[in-house]
Amino acid sequence: QKEVEQNSGPLSVPEGAIASLNCTYSDRVSQSFFWYRQYSGKSPELIMSIYSNGDKEDGRFTAQLNKASQYVSLLIRDSQPSDSATYLCAVTPLNRDDKIIFGKGTRLHILP
Amino acid sequence: DTAVSQTPKYLVTQMGNDKSIKCEQNLGHDTMYWYKQDSKKFLKIMFSYNNKELIINETVPNRFSPKSPDKAHLNLHINSLELGDSAVYFCASSQVDSWGDHTGELFFGEGSRLTVL
Numbered sequence: 557q558k559e560v561e562q563n564s565g566p567l568s569v570p571e572g573a574i575a576s577l578n579c580t581y582s583d584r585v586s587q588s589f590f591w592y593r594q595y596s597g598k599s600p601e602l603i604m605s606i607y608s609n610g611d612k613e614d615g616r617f618t619a620q621l622n623k624a625s626q627y628v629s630l631l632i633r634d635s636q637p638s639d640s641a642t643y644l645c646a647v648t649p650l651n652r653d654d655k656i657i658f659g660k661g662t663r664l665h666i667l668p
Numbered sequence: 669d670t671a672v673s674q675t676p677k678y679l680v681t682q683m684g685n686d687k688s689i690k691c692e693q694n695l696g697h698d699t700m701y702w703y704k705q706d707s708k709k710f711l712k713i714m715f716s717y718n719n720k721e722l723i724i725n726e727t728v729p730n731r732f733s734p735k736s737p738d739k740a741h742l743n744l745h746i747n748s749l750e751l752g753d754s755a756v757y758f759c760a761s762s763q764v765d766s767w768g769d770h771t772g773e774l775f776f777g778e779g780s781r782l783t784v785l
Contacts, residue, residue: 588772599758599776600711642709648772655724656772658711 558583560647562659570667575632577662579645582626589621589628592644594661600644604630635666671695674759674777681749682785688745689780691759699723700742701774702734703758711758717742718764749784756781 559582569575577591588607592600606612606619606628618631628647632639645659672693679687693700701724702714716724717736731747742759759777 590772592774594709599779600774601776602773605773644711646772646774655713655716655726656774658713660708660710 558647558649558657560645560657560659562643562645562662564660565663566665567662568665568667569635571635571637573635575635575639575664575666577630577632577643577645577664579628579630579659580626581628581645581647581657583647583649583657584623584626586626586647586649588648589619590646590648591617591619591628591630592646592658594642594644596641632664637666637668640664640666670778672759672761672775672777674757674780676780677778678781678783680783680785683749683751685749686745686747687749687782688743689757689759689782691742691744691777693740693759693761693775695761695763695775697761697763697775698739699762699764700736700739701760701762702742702744703760703776705756705758705779707755715742715744746782749782751784754782754784 561580591604593603594600604619606621612619616633620629642661642663644661674691699718701716705711714728715734719739720736733745736742756779758779760774762774
Protein backbone atom coordinates (compact mmCIF):
# COMPACT_ATOMS: atom_id res chain seq x y z
CA GLN A 557 0.00 0.00 0.00
CA LYS A 558 1.61 3.23 -1.15
CA GLU A 559 1.26 5.96 1.42
CA VAL A 560 2.01 9.61 1.99
CA GLU A 561 2.24 10.63 5.63
CA GLN A 562 1.81 14.08 7.11
CA ASN A 563 1.32 15.32 10.64
CA SER A 564 -2.30 16.49 10.78
CA GLY A 565 -1.55 19.38 13.13
CA PRO A 566 -2.71 21.95 13.82
CA LEU A 567 0.69 23.55 13.56
CA SER A 568 0.67 26.98 15.18
CA VAL A 569 3.36 29.44 14.11
CA PRO A 570 3.72 33.12 15.11
CA GLU A 571 3.36 35.67 12.35
CA GLY A 572 6.72 36.43 10.76
CA ALA A 573 8.29 33.10 11.78
CA ILE A 574 9.19 30.15 9.54
CA ALA A 575 6.59 27.42 9.17
CA SER A 576 7.98 23.97 8.44
CA LEU A 577 5.70 21.28 7.00
CA ASN A 578 6.88 17.72 6.51
CA CYS A 579 5.84 14.76 4.40
CA THR A 580 7.16 11.20 3.99
CA TYR A 581 6.25 8.75 1.26
CA SER A 582 6.53 5.00 0.98
CA ASP A 583 6.99 4.39 -2.76
CA ARG A 584 10.70 4.69 -3.44
CA VAL A 585 10.24 5.10 -7.21
CA SER A 586 7.91 8.08 -6.91
CA GLN A 587 8.58 10.65 -9.59
CA SER A 588 7.34 14.07 -8.63
CA PHE A 589 6.26 15.86 -5.51
CA PHE A 590 3.77 18.64 -4.95
CA TRP A 591 2.42 20.87 -2.26
CA TYR A 592 -1.18 22.03 -2.47
CA ARG A 593 -2.78 24.64 -0.25
CA GLN A 594 -6.45 24.36 0.67
CA TYR A 595 -8.30 27.15 2.43
CA SER A 596 -11.33 26.17 4.46
CA GLY A 597 -14.30 25.60 2.16
CA LYS A 598 -12.20 25.97 -0.98
CA SER A 599 -10.53 23.61 -3.43
CA PRO A 600 -6.85 22.64 -3.31
CA GLU A 601 -4.48 24.80 -5.35
CA LEU A 602 -0.95 23.92 -6.38
CA ILE A 603 1.72 26.11 -4.79
CA MET A 604 4.98 24.20 -5.26
CA SER A 605 6.37 21.32 -7.27
CA ILE A 606 9.75 19.63 -6.95
CA TYR A 607 11.26 16.88 -9.06
CA SER A 608 14.89 16.44 -8.01
CA ASN A 609 16.81 16.31 -4.76
CA GLY A 610 17.60 19.59 -3.08
CA ASP A 611 15.81 22.87 -2.54
CA LYS A 612 13.51 24.82 -4.78
CA GLU A 613 12.56 28.36 -3.85
CA ASP A 614 9.60 30.43 -5.01
CA GLY A 615 9.07 33.67 -3.15
CA ARG A 616 8.48 32.91 0.51
CA PHE A 617 8.13 29.19 -0.19
CA THR A 618 10.92 26.62 -0.30
CA ALA A 619 10.34 22.97 -1.12
CA GLN A 620 12.97 20.45 -0.08
CA LEU A 621 13.28 16.91 -1.41
CA ASN A 622 15.43 14.05 -0.14
CA LYS A 623 14.70 10.93 -2.17
CA ALA A 624 17.10 8.77 -0.17
CA SER A 625 15.12 9.50 2.99
CA GLN A 626 11.80 9.62 1.08
CA TYR A 627 11.10 13.00 2.61
CA VAL A 628 9.61 16.23 1.28
CA SER A 629 9.18 19.45 3.18
CA LEU A 630 7.76 22.91 2.65
CA LEU A 631 9.16 25.97 4.38
CA ILE A 632 7.16 29.18 4.52
CA ARG A 633 9.25 32.21 5.48
CA ASP A 634 7.82 35.36 7.04
CA SER A 635 4.53 33.56 7.74
CA GLN A 636 1.40 35.63 7.26
CA PRO A 637 -2.12 35.08 8.63
CA SER A 638 -3.17 34.48 5.01
CA ASP A 639 -0.96 31.36 5.03
CA SER A 640 -3.36 29.72 7.50
CA ALA A 641 -4.72 26.75 5.57
CA THR A 642 -4.36 23.01 5.16
CA TYR A 643 -1.30 21.96 3.18
CA LEU A 644 -1.52 18.72 1.21
CA CYS A 645 1.52 16.79 0.06
CA ALA A 646 1.05 14.84 -3.20
CA VAL A 647 3.27 12.26 -4.84
CA THR A 648 3.07 11.04 -8.42
CA PRO A 649 3.95 7.46 -9.32
CA LEU A 650 6.28 6.17 -11.99
CA ASN A 651 3.48 4.23 -13.67
CA ARG A 652 1.33 6.59 -15.69
CA ASP A 653 -1.76 4.51 -14.98
CA ASP A 654 -1.22 4.60 -11.24
CA LYS A 655 -2.83 7.16 -9.00
CA ILE A 656 -1.48 10.39 -7.58
CA ILE A 657 -1.40 9.95 -3.82
CA PHE A 658 -2.29 12.71 -1.39
CA GLY A 659 -1.36 12.93 2.26
CA LYS A 660 -4.08 13.78 4.76
CA GLY A 661 -2.82 17.32 5.06
CA THR A 662 -1.37 19.50 7.81
CA ARG A 663 -3.46 22.33 9.21
CA LEU A 664 -1.34 25.44 9.62
CA HIS A 665 -2.43 28.30 11.85
CA ILE A 666 -0.47 31.56 11.78
CA LEU A 667 -0.88 33.46 15.02
CA PRO A 668 -1.19 37.25 14.52
CA ASP B 669 -13.46 32.06 -17.36
CA THR B 670 -13.40 29.10 -14.94
CA ALA B 671 -10.90 26.39 -15.87
CA VAL B 672 -12.64 23.46 -14.14
CA SER B 673 -16.29 23.97 -13.33
CA GLN B 674 -18.66 21.66 -11.49
CA THR B 675 -22.37 21.82 -10.95
CA PRO B 676 -24.15 21.90 -8.67
CA LYS B 677 -22.09 23.37 -5.82
CA TYR B 678 -24.50 22.10 -3.20
CA LEU B 679 -26.81 19.10 -3.10
CA VAL B 680 -29.06 18.19 -0.19
CA THR B 681 -31.09 15.04 -0.64
CA GLN B 682 -32.70 12.13 1.11
CA MET B 683 -31.25 8.65 1.51
CA GLY B 684 -32.12 6.38 -1.39
CA ASN B 685 -32.30 9.15 -3.98
CA ASP B 686 -30.15 9.38 -7.11
CA LYS B 687 -28.06 12.45 -7.93
CA SER B 688 -25.60 13.60 -10.58
CA ILE B 689 -22.69 16.03 -10.58
CA LYS B 690 -21.32 17.47 -13.80
CA CYS B 691 -17.80 18.64 -14.53
CA GLU B 692 -16.28 20.48 -17.46
CA GLN B 693 -12.73 21.69 -18.07
CA ASN B 694 -11.59 24.16 -20.71
CA LEU B 695 -7.86 23.62 -20.22
CA GLY B 696 -7.49 21.10 -23.02
CA HIS B 697 -6.28 18.45 -20.56
CA ASP B 698 -6.48 14.77 -21.39
CA THR B 699 -7.03 13.44 -17.87
CA MET B 700 -9.91 14.09 -15.52
CA TYR B 701 -10.59 12.83 -12.00
CA TRP B 702 -13.19 12.57 -9.30
CA TYR B 703 -11.98 12.93 -5.72
CA LYS B 704 -13.96 12.59 -2.51
CA GLN B 705 -13.05 14.67 0.53
CA ASP B 706 -14.64 13.52 3.75
CA SER B 707 -15.24 15.44 6.99
CA LYS B 708 -11.66 14.76 8.08
CA LYS B 709 -10.46 16.48 4.91
CA PHE B 710 -8.83 13.35 3.48
CA LEU B 711 -8.75 13.70 -0.31
CA LYS B 712 -9.27 10.29 -1.88
CA ILE B 713 -9.32 9.46 -5.57
CA MET B 714 -12.39 7.70 -6.92
CA PHE B 715 -11.97 7.63 -10.70
CA SER B 716 -9.60 8.80 -13.38
CA TYR B 717 -10.29 9.08 -17.10
CA ASN B 718 -7.79 9.69 -19.86
CA ASN B 719 -9.30 10.74 -23.16
CA LYS B 720 -12.67 9.24 -22.24
CA GLU B 721 -11.09 5.95 -21.17
CA LEU B 722 -11.39 4.78 -17.55
CA ILE B 723 -7.88 4.47 -16.11
CA ILE B 724 -8.38 4.32 -12.37
CA ASN B 725 -11.36 2.88 -10.56
CA GLU B 726 -10.70 2.74 -6.85
CA THR B 727 -12.72 0.47 -4.59
CA VAL B 728 -15.80 2.57 -4.98
CA PRO B 729 -19.29 1.03 -4.64
CA ASN B 730 -20.91 0.42 -8.00
CA ARG B 731 -23.64 2.88 -6.98
CA PHE B 732 -21.14 5.44 -8.28
CA SER B 733 -20.96 5.57 -12.06
CA PRO B 734 -18.74 8.03 -13.89
CA LYS B 735 -19.31 8.97 -17.51
CA SER B 736 -17.02 10.85 -19.85
CA PRO B 737 -18.79 11.83 -23.08
CA ASP B 738 -15.64 13.60 -24.28
CA LYS B 739 -12.29 14.51 -22.81
CA ALA B 740 -13.55 17.88 -21.55
CA HIS B 741 -16.41 16.44 -19.53
CA LEU B 742 -16.62 13.98 -16.67
CA ASN B 743 -19.88 13.41 -14.86
CA LEU B 744 -20.65 11.40 -11.73
CA HIS B 745 -23.94 9.70 -11.08
CA ILE B 746 -24.72 8.26 -7.67
CA ASN B 747 -27.59 5.82 -7.13
CA SER B 748 -29.32 4.95 -3.89
CA LEU B 749 -27.54 7.57 -1.82
CA GLU B 750 -26.42 6.64 1.70
CA LEU B 751 -25.52 8.77 4.72
CA GLY B 752 -21.83 7.90 4.25
CA ASP B 753 -21.86 9.47 0.81
CA SER B 754 -22.03 12.91 2.41
CA ALA B 755 -18.80 14.65 1.45
CA VAL B 756 -17.34 17.23 -0.89
CA TYR B 757 -16.71 15.83 -4.37
CA PHE B 758 -13.97 17.49 -6.37
CA CYS B 759 -13.45 17.20 -10.08
CA ALA B 760 -9.91 17.80 -11.31
CA SER B 761 -7.96 17.69 -14.54
CA SER B 762 -4.32 17.36 -15.47
CA GLN B 763 -2.14 16.96 -18.51
CA VAL B 764 0.35 14.26 -19.27
CA ASP B 765 3.79 15.19 -20.56
CA SER B 766 5.23 14.26 -23.93
CA TRP B 767 6.10 10.82 -22.53
CA GLY B 768 2.54 10.21 -21.42
CA ASP B 769 3.46 10.44 -17.75
CA HIS B 770 1.64 12.34 -15.03
CA THR B 771 2.70 15.91 -14.54
CA GLY B 772 1.01 15.71 -11.13
CA GLU B 773 -0.30 19.24 -11.46
CA LEU B 774 -3.98 18.97 -10.77
CA PHE B 775 -6.46 21.74 -11.39
CA PHE B 776 -9.48 21.37 -9.16
CA GLY B 777 -13.04 22.52 -9.54
CA GLU B 778 -14.71 24.35 -6.66
CA GLY B 779 -16.24 21.19 -5.29
CA SER B 780 -19.78 19.90 -4.88
CA ARG B 781 -20.92 19.51 -1.30
CA LEU B 782 -23.32 16.58 -1.01
CA THR B 783 -25.41 16.19 2.12
CA VAL B 784 -27.50 13.05 2.49
CA LEU B 785 -30.22 13.22 5.15
